Amino acid sequence: MRTEPVVHVTDLVKRYGGSRGGKTAVDGLDLVASPGITAVLGPNGAGKTTTIETCEGYRRPDSGTVRVLGLDPVTEAAALRPRIGVMLQSGGVYSGARADEMLRHVARLHAHPLDVDALIERLGLGSCGRTSYRRLSGGQQQRLALAMAVVGRPELVFLDEPTAGLDPQARRATWDLVRDLRADGVSVILTTHHMDEAEELADDVAIVDAGKVIAQGSPEQLCRGGAENTLRFTGRPGLDVASLLKALPADAAAAELTPGSYRVSGKVDPQLLATVTSWCAQHGVMPDRISVERHTLEDVFLELTGRELRG
Ligand SMILES: Nc1ncnc2c1ncn2[C@@H]1O[C@H](COP(=O)(O)OP(=O)(O)OP(=O)(O)O)[C@@H](O)[C@H]1O
Numbered sequence: 001m002r003t004e005p006v007v008h009v010t011d012l013v014k015r016y017g018g019s020r021g022g023k024t025a026v027d028g029l030d031l032v033a034s035p036g037i038t039a040v041l042g043p044n045g046a047g048k049t050t051t052i053e054t055c056e057g058y059r060r061p062d063s064g065t066v067r068v069l070g071l072d073p074v075t076e077a078a079a080l081r082p083r084i085g086v087m088l089q090s091g092g093v094y095s096g097a098r099a100d101e102m103l104r105h106v107a108r109l110h111a112h113p114l115d116v117d118a119l120i121e122r123l124g125l126g127s128c129g130r131t132s133y134r135r136l137s138g139g140q141q142q143r144l145a146l147a148m149a150v151v152g153r154p155e156l157v158f159l160d161e162p163t164a165g166l167d168p169q170a171r172r173a174t175w176d177l178v179r180d181l182r183a184d185g186v187s188v189i190l191t192t193h194h195m196d197e198a199e200e201l202a203d204d205v206a207i208v209d210a211g212k213v214i215a216q217g218s219p220e221q222l223c224r225g226g227a228e229n230t231l232r233f234t235g236r237p238g239l240d241v242a243s244l245l246k247a248l249p250a251d252a253a254a255a256e257l258t259p260g261s262y263r264v265s266g267k268v269d270p271q272l273l274a275t276v277t278s279w280c281a282q283h284g285v286m287p288d289r290i291s292v293e294r295h296t297l298e299d300v301f302l303e304l305t306g307r308e309l310r311g
Contacts, residue, residue, distance in 0.1 A: 003034075003035070004070065005032045005033055005034055005067075006033050006034065006035055006068070006069060006155075006156050006187040006189075007031060007032070007033040007038070007055055007066075007067070007068050007156075007189060008031075008032050008033075008065075008066075008067040008068075009029060009030060009031040009032075009051065009054075009055065009064065009065070009066050009067075010030055010064055010065045010066075011028050011029070011030060011063065011064040011065070012026050012028070012029040012030075012031075012051065012054065012061050012063075012064035012065075012066060013026060013027060013028060013029075013061065013062045013063045013064055014026040014047075014050050014051075014054060014059060014061055014062055015062055024211060025045075025047045025050040025211060026047040026050050026051055026054070026211045027047070027210065027211030027212055028064070028211070028212055029047065029051055029064070029208070029211060029212050029213055030212075030213055031051070031206055031213050031216070032216075033187070033189055033204065033206075034203075034204060035185075035187045036182060036187060036188075036203035036204065037178065037182055037187070037188045037190070037201050037202050037203050037204070038187075038188070038189050038190070038202060038203070038204045038205070038206060039190055039191070039192055039197070039198035039201065039202035039204070039205045039206070040052070040189065040190070040191045040192075040205075040206050040208055041191075041192065041193075041195070041198055041205060041206070041207050041208065041297075041301060042191075042207060042208035042209055042305070043209060043305055046208045046209050046210065046211070046305075047208055047210075047211040047212075048160075048191045048208050049160055049191065051208070052158050052160055052189065052191060054066055054073070055068050055073055055158065055189070056068075056073060056084070056086050056158055057073030057074050057077045057080065057081070060074055068080055068084065068156065069083055069084070069155060069156060082110065082152070082154075083154055083155045083156065084154050084155070084156045084157070084158065085148075085149035085150050085151075085152060085154035085156070085157040085158070086149055086157075086158050087145045087146050087148070087149035087157070087158065087159045087160060087162060088145065088160065095132065095133050095134035096132055096133070096134065097132065097133055098129070098130055098131065098132055098133075099120075099125060099128050099129050099130075099131055099132075099133060099136060099140075099144050100116070100120065100129035100130065102133065102144065102148065103116050103119070103120065103144065103147055103148060103151055104116055106148045106151050106152065107151045107152065109152065110151070110152030110153065112153050113151050113152055113153060114150065114151050114152075114153055116151065119147050119150070119151055120147070122173065122177060123143040123144075123146065123147055123170075123173055123174075123177065124143065124169070124170060124173060125140060125143055125144060125147065128140050138165055139165060139166050139167060139170055142162070142164075142165065142166060142170075143166075143170060143173075143174070146159065146162055146174060146177070150177070150181060150186075153184075153186070154186065155185075155186060155187065156186070156187045156188070156189070157181060157186060157187070157188050157189070158188075158189050158190075159178070159188060159189070159190040159191070160190075160191050161190075161191055161192060161193065162174055162178070162190055162192075163175075163192070163194065163197060164193070171197075175197070175200060175201060178190070178201055179201065188201075190202075195296065195297045195298040195301065198219065198297055199219050199296070199297050202218075202219060203218060204216065204217065204218055205217065205218070205219055205222055205297065207222075207300075207301060207304055207305065209304065209305045214304055214305070215300070215304055219297055222297060222300045223294070223295050223296065223297060223299075223300060229265075229267075229268035229292055229293065229294060229295060230263055230264070230265045230268065230292070230293050230294070230295050230296070230299055231263070231264040231265075231268050231272065231273065231276060231290065231291070231292050231293075232261070232262065232263050232264075232289075232290070232291050232292075232293060233262050233264075233276065233280075233287040233288075233289060233290040233291075234260055234261050234262070234287060234288045234289045235260060235262065235280070235285045235286065235287045235288065236260060236285065237256070237259035237260040238256075238259070239256065239262065239283070239285060240283070241254050241255060241256055241262070243279075243283070244262075244264075244276070244279050247275055247276075247278075247279045248264065248266065248272065248275060248276075249266060249267070249272070249275075251266050251267065252264060252265065252266030252267070252272065253265050253266060257302065263299070264276055265295065265299065268292055273290075273292070276290075277290070
């Protein structure tokens, strides 16, 4: 079993639109992905796709180094390409081709492909094998793109938002496929906006913000880094969070996440619960709902980036 990193990115910088007035999409990003499943999370525009496309060899770094399976994706592309699978956000498929033809074609390019019929069945594409790519629904096109990325039995697969816009069944089928890939020894780097997807699948999570990796670890490690528990309550929007904070112990934090939805984190014990409810009573607040929950990846994400995923 491979133990060296499947992806090793050091101090990557990538700008668009020239040095003057251009946009720095990736700004000194370091990422080490070990074998297994690595999820890359970040708000819109954080630089995830740019980083992934640089690892795939589609973009040249302005500076920094990128190694994928120990190879340079630009100068050693010929050696790397047969060993990786790539699922692009925008298909990359000839629109007149039939779904099954495309998949069989890609399978023939590889020495030890997966069984095409089984894969078609697996991803629920059985009914659309003879349909041309442009006539497939968005979700079917996406599943075909996933099938094309994995059919060659690559050592490493890049999946850019593989379940965006999929219905719940197709999402589950995609998750199962990704888990099977891992069981087969295939490593996966995936970007996602779904926290539950990262928690379900990932061995390792890298959180990217403003072109840098700002935290990395297993979902458990990242969650442990925060508070043990979180208390949430809903009430009328715009409560005086600063006043609530004054009533709480010094190491607790309080925030209004979305209008009317509040989160208190820290050492959540019966005393803290009593403090929050007594503050509510003093301020004439009747919470609709109070719950005590484990600190989730989403809490960690919001704390670190200060933003909603779709923000
Ligand atoms: N081809 C391009 N030309 C100019 N700017 C670009 C280009 N591609 C991306 N950008 C900009 O670079 C920044 C990073 O974009 P990128 O697509 O890498 O982010 P992302 O984290 O994948 O975002 P999302 O979650 O929205 O897919 C954004 O500000 C984006 O507008």
